[in-house]
Amino acid sequence: MQVEVEEISAVEKKLTVTIPVERVQDEVEDFYAELSKNVRLKGFRPGKAPRPHLERLFGEEVKTQVGAKLIKDTFQTALERKQLKPASEPAAEPGVLDPNRDFTYTLRVEVVPPVELHEYKGLEVEKEMVEVTEPGVDEALERMRQAQATFKDLDPGRGAEPGDLVVIDLTAKREGKPLGKDRGKGLRLILGEGDTIPKLHENLQGLKPGESRTFEATYAADDPRPELAGKTIEYAVTLKELKERILPALDDEFAKDQGNCASLAELREKTRQGLETYYTERSRRRLEQAVVDRLVEKNPIAVPPSLVHRRAEELARSALMLVRQRRVSEEALHQLAEQFEDQAKKDVQAAYLIEAVAAREKLEVSEEDLANKIAQLAESQHVHPDKLKDRLAGEEDQKRLKAQVEEEKTLAFLLEQAKIKIKEVRSDAVAAVTEP
Numbered sequence: 001m002q003v004e005v006e007e008i009s010a011v012e013k014k015l016t017v018t019i020p021v022e023r024v025q026d027e028v029e030d031f032y033a034e035l036s037k038n039v040r041l042k043g044f045r046p047g048k049a050p051r052p053h054l055e056r057l058f059g060e061e062v063k064t065q066v067g068a069k070l071i072k073d074t075f076q077t078a079l080e081r082k083q084l085k086p087a088s089e090p091a092a093e094p095g096v097l098d099p100n101r102d103f104t105y106t107l108r109v110e111v112v113p114p115v116e117l118h119e120y121k122g123l124e125v126e127k128e129m130v131e132v133t134e135p136g137v138d139e140a141l142e143r144m145r146q147a148q149a150t151f152k153d154l155d156p157g158r159g160a161e162p163g164d165l166v167v168i169d170l171t172a173k174r175e176g177k178p179l180g181k182d183r184g185k186g187l188r189l190i191l192g193e194g195d196t197i198p199k200l201h202e203n204l205q206g207l208k209p210g211e212s213r214t215f216e217a218t219y220a221a222d223d224p225r226p227e228l229a230g231k232t233i234e235y236a237v238t239l240k241e242l243k244e245r246i247l248p249a250l251d252d253e254f255a256k257d258q259g260n261c262a263s264l265a266e267l268r269e270k271t272r273q274g275l276e277t278y279y280t281e282r283s284r285r286r287l288e289q290a291v292v293d294r295l296v297e298k299n300p301i302a303v304p305p306s307l308v309h310r311r312a313e314e315l316a317r318s319a320l321m322l323v324r325q326r327r328v329s330e331e332a333l334h335q336l337a338e339q340f341e342d343q344a345k346k347d348v349q350a351a352y353l354i355e356a357v358a359a360r361e362k363l364e365v366s367e368e369d370l371a372n373k374i375a376q377l378a379e380s381q382h383v384h385p386d387k388l389k390d391r392l393a394g395e396e397d398q399k400r401l402k403a404q405v406e407e408e409k410t411l412a413f414l415l416e417q418a419k420i421k422i423k424e425v426r427s428d429a430v431a432a433v434t435e436p
Helices: 021-038 051-081 134-147 200-204 252-259 264-298 305-322 330-338 341-360 367-381 385-391 395-417
Strands: 002-007 012-019 091-094 103-110 124-131 150-153 165-174 187-190 212-218 232-246 419-426
Touching (some): 012 051, 021 051, 103 305, 134 264, 165 200, 252 264, 264 341, 264 395, 305 330, 367 395
Parallel strands (some): 124 419
Antiparallel strands (some): 091 103, 165 232, 212 232
């Protein structure tokens, strides 16, 4: 067998594999022998059909089947002979099989990229340290208070104002054609909060139950919903119900009902502790991402395109989940994935670089490391460690778990070696957070 390699890029190779005619003929003979034993043809006993008759009936199928078998049986040897490690499933392009000639096919393969670590110790990163302030605690308590609001019917004479609960029917058209089917009936929202449709809230202000209004909304070009990105949509909204929001008093009774606390002072302290935990975890996640970003920046490598595309689609699906849209066409998904190509490339580069650092520094994963990780996951999932261990006993699960632990150990190593600059921030100067 002869194998020639053409380098398309650092991570893409094209192999031309030639199999000698002797092996081709052997495979063809074996195939016809097996075919003769198993095929049932009218007028012939099993195994007695003449070879020319079989060739006339099954010749093309035999060529296809033998070609596929030769590729399956030889491509791994071809890769090993050229010392190529595939990063994804190779794609074969079979040639035309002639039983009296050498058989040649091509194999396009993406390989694991060569990784040269230039700089990974002493990476300069910034760590955000958030001081939980009294105004920050006040904001968190206010969000708790808003979440426990009640609503009462309004006098018919008043129009909708910010803070009111409105129930609406909403229809949409794009270029005069309806968009969606009955998804906009009975929508409930708080006026002035969470405006996911441009200009919706401003067009609801002043409306009274039974009144309608039409307006146009233009979406940003990078909107995660492909059918809306960069488009102008014609909306018609009808106000069905209107209720005024009544907020509970922020006092000891509120603390008892909502925080299981004896007093408002105790609820404030509990809220402060929750915010401190939240910001500490957020700071850790951001610091890890910062050191990964700097690692990629300092050690640029080429990565297999198919892995980047796959990661981009994962990010696109996550974005769609955030806007509660799970079903999209393949075309729409691919279009959205293009917006995530840069981030996906960084993610794939980071994975290879982290693996290379782990190998360079001999950061091996021990059985104790795996046991500790399982215990940590079991606690977060509220299950017994033994049950989780049994659930993760499969080969693929073990492989993923080991990779996760290796990544965590490598990130810890990089942070130990990093030059970290502290940035102090007040909690009331950062974006609002989910309630702790």
